[in-house]
Amino acid sequence: MRAPNSLKQEFLKKWISGLQMCSTCSKNMSILERKKAIKLSADVAMASARNGRTCWSRALIANASKNDKDKLLVEHILGNSEFQRLNKISTMRPTMTNKRVRCKKILKRSCGTIRRVSKRVVPQKILASCVAKRLSTKRTQVLKSLVPGGEFMDDASLIEETLDYIMSLQTQIDVMRSLANATELVLSRKNEQW
Amino acid sequence: MLHCTDMTVLERQRARLKWQQQDQFHHEQPEEEEEEVVVEERSGCYFSELSGVFSGPSHVSQVPGFDGGGAAGNSIIGPVKPDPGSENGWSEMSKILVPGFGFPGFEANFSISRTASCPPLATAAEEVKDKMSGAAATAGRESFKKRKLDKLQNLKVVVEDETRDKRLKGCAEEGDSKITDQNNNNRENSDNNSKENSKVSDVQKPDYIHVRARRGQATDSHSLAERVRREKISERMKYLQDLVPGCNKITGKAGMLDEIINYVQSLQRQVEFLSMKLAAVNPRLDFNIDNFFAKEAFHASPPANFPTIGMSSEMNNNPAYLHHQFNPLQHQQVVSCSGIEMVINPPDMGLRRTISAPVSIPETFLDSSCFTQQLQHLLPSSTTWDADLQNFYGLQFDQDRSTTFPSHQPFTGSIEASNLKMEM
Numbered sequence: 001m002r003a004p005n006s007l008k009q010e011f012l013k014k015w016i017s018g019l020q021m022c023s024t025c026s027k028n029m030s031i032l033e034r035k036k037a038i039k040l041s042a043d044v045a046m047a048s049a050r051n052g053r054t055c056w057s058r059a060l061i062a063n064a065s066k067n068d069k070d071k072l073l074v075e076h077i078l079g080n081s082e083f084q085r086l087n088k089i090s091t092m093r094p095t096m097t098n099k100r101v102r103c104k105k106i107l108k109r110s111c112g113t114i115r116r117v118s119k120r121v122v123p124q125k126i127l128a129s130c131v132a133k134r135l136s137t138k139r140t141q142v143l144k145s146l147v148p149g150g151e152f153m154d155d156a157s158l159i160e161e162t163l164d165y166i167m168s169l170q171t172q173i174d175v176m177r178s179l180a181n182a183t184e185l186v187l188s189r190k191n192e193q194w
Numbered sequence: 195m196l197h198c199t200d201m202t203v204l205e206r207q208r209a210r211l212k213w214q215q216q217d218q219f220h221h222e223q224p225e226e227e228e229e230e231v232v233v234e235e236r237s238g239c240y241f242s243e244l245s246g247v248f249s250g251p252s253h254v255s256q257v258p259g260f261d262g263g264g265a266a267g268n269s270i271i272g273p274v275k276p277d278p279g280s281e282n283g284w285s286e287m288s289k290i291l292v293p294g295f296g297f298p299g300f301e302a303n304f305s306i307s308r309t310a311s312c313p314p315l316a317t318a319a320e321e322v323k324d325k326m327s328g329a330a331a332t333a334g335r336e337s338f339k340k341r342k343l344d345k346l347q348n349l350k351v352v353v354e355d356e357t358r359d360k361r362l363k364g365c366a367e368e369g370d371s372k373i374t375d376q377n378n379n380n381r382e383n384s385d386n387n388s389k390e391n392s393k394v395s396d397v398q399k400p401d402y403i404h405v406r407a408r409r410g411q412a413t414d415s416h417s418l419a420e421r422v423r424r425e426k427i428s429e430r431m432k433y434l435q436d437l438v439p440g441c442n443k444i445t446g447k448a449g450m451l452d453e454i455i456n457y458v459q460s461l462q463r464q465v466e467f468l469s470m471k472l473a474a475v476n477p478r479l480d481f482n483i484d485n486f487f488a489k490e491a492f493h494a495s496p497p498a499n500f501p502t503i504g505m506s507s508e509m510n511n512n513p514a515y516l517h518h519q520f521n522p523l524q525h526q527q528v529v530s531c532s533g534i535e536m537v538i539n540p541p542d543m544g545l546r547r548t549i550s551a552p553v554s555i556p557e558t559f560l561d562s563s564c565f566t567q568q569l570q571h572l573l574p575s576s577t578t579w580d581a582d583l584q585n586f587y588g589l590q591f592d593q594d595r596s597t598t599f600p601s602h603q604p605f606t607g608s609i610e611a612s613n614l615k616m617e618m
Binding site: 031032034035037038039042043132135136139140142143146147154155156159160162163165166167169170172173176177179180183184187 | 423426427430431433434437438446447448451452454455457458459461462464465466468469470471472473474475476
């Protein structure tokens with residue numbers, strides 16, 4: 001897809017700068033707060049490492065910048081101009097998507113009536129495909145709730161975004177794991193030292 | 195159906211005048227494509243209903259080798275439609291249309307659309323139809339053979355001859371059904387179609403989607419969009435299948451989605467876990483940032499210069515999995531001998547080993563298996579990963595170096611950690 005090496009480095013750089021910001025902002029946090037900050041900064045760093053080209057990253061950034069406290073962090077990680085640009089996109093998007101959703105609902109309703117009529121005529125033929133469709137739609141809903149910004153996507157783009165999201169998550173996990181290992185190593189060594 | 199024939203003649207002739215004016219000889223094509231779409235959607239019963247009627251003119255007018263085609267078309271109409279008026283009118287019309295015919299571009303286009311058209315359902319219905327009107331079918335085939343010769347030159351035609359025949363017949367039927375069913379709309383349709391067709395032929399897109407677009411465009415933008423969408427989804431699903439481990443064996447969309455959901459959830463949980471772990475490890479959010487950024491430059495040069503010290507080079511010469519069999523005592527000795535660099539080496543070695551032979555690694559070595567898992571998860575291009583992982587570990591080791599006196603303890607700790615992650 002794309003060179004994971006550069007992506008990793010970009011992510012790491014952004015993440016570290018985000019963490020730095022967190023650490024300067026608040027000195028003494030509880031472990032849960034710290035975890036939250038780490039996770040948020042990692043997510044945002046990953047999203048910004050994707051350059052805001054994908055829907056999920058934009059949605060993630062938009063979600064993160066809803067909270068005022070987190071907004072600073074997001075802005076810091078993204079850089080100011082980038083932040084402005086993405087915010088503009090993310091504020092523009094929901095209105096468009098809402099409209100589309102509404103259209104779809106109307107469409108679905110009208111389709112539903114047609115389907116109901118045909119079901120009455122031949123129920124058994126359609127039954128199997130109906131069940132299969134229902135199963136897959138249910139799962140699609142779940143997947144939509146998992147992928148950030150998935151509620152506003154149609155099926156095709158959802159799958160595409162999921163693909164990208166999985167790739168990014170894998171990269172993120174890789175980097176995080178390595179960093180965790182590294183810090184663990186350092187700390188335990190320091191402990192030994194004392 | 196037959197009672198509509200009078201109307202069809204009338205309509206046909208009117209339409210013919212229009213065609214002559216506009217010189218849009220292939221207006222029939224989109225109309226039929228449109229029909230295909232409709233028939234696809236309405237399933238086989240529609241077909242059986244139609245099967246009594248076998249078409250003439252629309253079918254004939256598409257034949258590239260036109261003279262033979264016209265005759266064949268007449269013979270086809272003969273048995274099914276006894277109404278002479280309609281027959282004459284059609285054949286006449288088709289003859290008039292001949293001069294404008296025979297453009298190679300059009301032939302190519304049309305054969306593409308034919309090959310890519312009908313879904314299995316439609317072809318099945320056509321098989322039934324085959325049995326019902328055997329004579330007509332054979333007549334049709336004769337004419338189609340001429341077409342085949344033309345098509346041989348066409349690189350884009352992939353589908354087998356028989357299915358092509360069936361599809362052609364399907365087109366013919368559909369064209370006819372269109373004529374008989376929707377007489378009133380005929381003129382408007384032809385107008386629209388000619389416009390659309392000219393527009394389409396201007397824009398040449400890549401083959402497969404192009405074909406579908408042209409077909410759907412005639413009538414039903416919904417079904418067209420739906421088909422394109424479904425195709426897109428299935429294509430992406432294939433990519434996802436490659437990406438998500440354990441998804442290869444599963445067929446069916448629901449099962450695959452299940453697997454994908456599980457995987458995404460597990461990844462998200464992993465992120466949670468790792469951030470929790472990092473939070474637990476660092477009392478303050480201080481990740482030795484100076485170290486990390488000082489070593490950004492270090493990324494460029496891989497940590498291959500590490501094993502230059504005597505002991506470590508000796509280790510390099512040893513069988514690869516030797517060093518993880520070290521007992522703690524031995525390890526302690528090594529550490530005491532060569533200091534920092536020695537501690538740096540084992541993970542580095544393990545890493546390089548996994549990269550060189552990712553398949554044949556003893557699974558007892560936890561650290562290496564962890565790495566291989568990463569490798570398998572991500573990209574097949576192991577060269578980039580090689581550099582990447584090494585870079586990253588170079589960074590880590592450098593950080594190690596900054597501490598004054600390491601011992602064997604940290605390393606075992608990291609192994610435990612990776613073990614933990616493996617179990618996740």
